[in-house]
Amino acid sequence: MTRVALIAHDEKKPDIIEFARTHEEQLQQYELIATGTTGAQLMEETDLELERKESGPLGGDLMIGAEVAEDRLDGIVFLRDPLRAQAHEPDISALLRICDVHDTALATNLASATFLIEGLAE
Numbered sequence: 001m002t003r004v005a006l007i008a009h010d011e012k013k014p015d016i017i018e019f020a021r022t023h024e025e026q027l028q029q030y031e032l033i034a035t036g037t038t039g040a041q042l043m044e045e046t047d048l049e050l051e052r053k054e055s056g057p058l059g060g061d062l063m064i065g066a067e068v069a070e071d072r073l074d075g076i077v078f079l080r081d082p083l084r085a086q087a088h089e090p091d092i093s094a095l096l097r098i099c100d101v102h103d104t105a106l107a108t109n110l111a112s113a114t115f116l117i118e119g120l121a122e
């Protein structure tokens, strides 16, 4: 089954909720995982069910990275905040790197997220 991770920094959480609503019917068909707060907000604001990992600053990015390392994920939408430094920047870099190592589809902005979700539908 297609397995997708959804992650957003605080400034981008409204965007990922909007994205999930737009593609809700498609996302319903997938196994979904998310970092802690992103997952909680998505379950509040949509009818989607997600497996929640730890919050990003507490290791959630690394937990999702571990799934990438096991080739368990088909795609990741990670809406990063490009204007603010994050305390857990090393974890974020690790997740981006392991996606490149395993050639796992990763979208870090809404425009590429739209391509990713359309690609998964094919």
Ligand SMILES: O=C(CO)COP(=O)(O)O
Pocket (backbone or CB within 6 Å): 007, 008, 009, 010, 034, 035, 036, 037, 038, 039, 054, 055, 056, 057, 060, 061, 092
């Ligand atoms: O910090 C994050 C990704 O780096 C996201 O974590 P939360 O979804 O818990 O806010």
